[in-house]
Amino acid sequence: MGKAKTNDSTKSFSAIEKAKDKAYNETYHFRDSQTGQSSRKEGGAINEKQDSIKITIKK
Amino acid sequence: MYSEKDSAREYPEPDDPNENYRSPFRKDYGRLIHSPAFRRLQGKTQLYPGLESDFFRNRLTHSLEVAQIAKSIAIRINSVYKLKVADQINPDICEFAGLAHDLGHPPFGHQGEEALDECLRDFGGFEGNAQTLRILSRIEKRAKGQLETKDNEYRFGLNVCYRSLASILKYDNVIPQVSEDRIESQKNHAIKGFYYSELPLVKTIKTNVAGPDFEGKFKTIECRIMDIADDIAYSTYDLEDGFKAGFYHPVMFFCYPGEVFENVARKVAKAIDGPFSAADVREELLRIFGSIYEFPESSFVKAEGDDKTYFAIEESKAKATFANLTNIAFTASKNLADNGYIRTEFTSGLVGEAVNGVEYFPDPQHPALSKVQLRRDLLIRVEVLKNFTFESQILSPRLKVSEFRGKEIVKEIFKALIDDEGWRLMPADYQRNFHHFLDLPNKYRCIGDFIAGMTDRYAIEFYGRLKSENPETIFKPF
Numbered sequence: 078m079g080k081a082k083t084n085d086s087t088k089s090f091s092a093i094e095k096a097k098d099k100a101y102n103e104t105y106h107f108r109d110s111q112t113g114q115s116s117r118k119e120g121g122a123i124n125e126k127q128d129s130i131k132i133t134i135k136k
Numbered sequence: 137m138y139s140e141k142d143s144a145r146e147y148p149e150p151d152d153p154n155e156n157y158r159s160p161f162r163k164d165y166g167r168l169i170h171s172p173a174f175r176r177l178q179g180k181t182q183l184y185p186g187l188e189s190d191f192f193r194n195r196l197t198h199s200l201e202v203a204q205i206a207k208s209i210a211i212r213i214n215s216v217y218k219l220k221v222a223d224q225i226n227p228d229i230c231e232f233a234g235l236a237h238d239l240g241h242p243p244f245g246h247q248g249e250e251a252l253d254e255c256l257r258d259f260g261g262f263e264g265n266a267q268t269l270r271i272l273s274r275i276e277k278r279a280k281g282q283l284e285t286k287d288n289e290y291r292f293g294l295n296v297c298y299r300s301l302a303s304i305l306k307y308d309n310v311i312p313q314v315s316e317d318r319i320e321s322q323k324n325h326a327i328k329g330f331y332y333s334e335l336p337l338v339k340t341i342k343t344n345v346a347g348p349d350f351e352g353k354f355k356t357i358e359c360r361i362m363d364i365a366d367d368i369a370y371s372t373y374d375l376e377d378g379f380k381a382g383f384y385h386p387v388m389f390f391c392y393p394g395e396v397f398e399n400v401a402r403k404v405a406k407a408i409d410g411p412f413s414a415a416d417v418r419e420e421l422l423r424i425f426g427s428i429y430e431f432p433e434s435s436f437v438k439a440e441g442d443d444k445t446y447f448a449i450e451e452s453k454a455k456a457t458f459a460n461l462t463n464i465a466f467t468a469s470k471n472l473a474d475n476g477y478i479r480t481e482f483t484s485g486l487v488g489e490a491v492n493g494v495e496y497f498p499d500p501q502h503p504a505l506s507k508v509q510l511r512r513d514l515l516i517r518v519e520v521l522k523n524f525t526f527e528s529q530i531l532s533p534r535l536k537v538s539e540f541r542g543k544e545i546v547k548e549i550f551k552a553l554i555d556d557e558g559w560r561l562m563p564a565d566y567q568r569n570f571h572h573f574l575d576l577p578n579k580y581r582c583i584g585d586f587i588a589g590m591t592d593r594y595a596i597e598f599y600g601r602l603k604s605e606n607p608e609t610i611f612k613p614f
Contacts, residue, residue: 100464
């Protein structure tokens, strides 16, 4: 008797990613309020670290 | 996995050589599909009243979905566990179980069930699963014996095989005949099981399926598969109905009152037989829907301090940033609920994940009683979704009014039928059975059978004819 393969219930659902892409792509005002740029690049790719400014917290 | 005794029937039928092209279980499937009780499922409430929209599931579409999922689970187990032909689970019986499992639901769902149980508490009680067995083995009009002897049970319903009947026996428990025999916690609710009147039949089913020496709780592999399929369907499709109806979308789940989370936690703890808190409910919902709240790093300013890395927001832009992030999460959540393609992909993903998480545990001594179960993380997921959908909606005034009304209608109809000459209000075949049986419990059971068989619409119409002042309804035939 064989053993069943298991799947991973911690992975997020692809449908939720699509729901988010739709939110970013189809709603014009979803812009990064700190950089003024679109929160995602065209084509849905996420802006990576280059859009972030690094600051140091003073104690 | 199957013997000749599994395919025996309560009322023996001669072998028909023209029917050898299909198995006895496939015949049972045909008998069920063509039965009036199966068709009536289309008029019975699932969660949302069917009269409100034709998108919502009713008991018929729910049963079709359960049957499809149950059959898929059986086919998958046979395949991934590489079972030999003699050890394989029969998908037809699983499909039958899925189609038949809700036949006994009275009109107005669980409220109708509670109302009938209240009425019949001293006459054997009422419960949906018990009624399903009764419909298949007694009420449906396919096979009958001799009617001559007064008070004998002459009906055999659809006369399906013992193994098919076993596939809907979810609770191996006889319901007490009178209320004083109920334990305290069961005094005010319908008790899951089968009626005392079907006890001899259940004994015969057990002997044929598990053997004469079997002792212990009886539940066949096909019944267990149907049970899991029912939970998967409930957890996913009631959620989808609520999305489509606009009653909620995922981010709203985190805004429900603590009472809902506490109620869900209590039910999940019972189902998984272990501790489960309101916080655990929230965590599981976050595991399912949490990616809605994941935002690109570019939404924040990277900051360092205390040897840690932070995401920061500039004070002057805090309000705009928070508004932006909230709006993204809200819109994504709405998209998941409103967009047909996305919503279908999501529910399909949930069902597929659960079907692939069913584990099989063979019982070499009693193969018919082999076990299946959902992997624990998926069992928790299914139970949280199933109970959250129910608890979040059941408190809404809209459903409360509908429930109250349903319960009142069922009780009033019962009251009218047990009154002097009330039996005259029933159709001729029910009147005949009412007089055939001599004792009060059997007579009241006939009345219960009649009411339980009603669709929501028929019950409202029947009630209207008894109580309304509209004369049109009086002349409509039963």
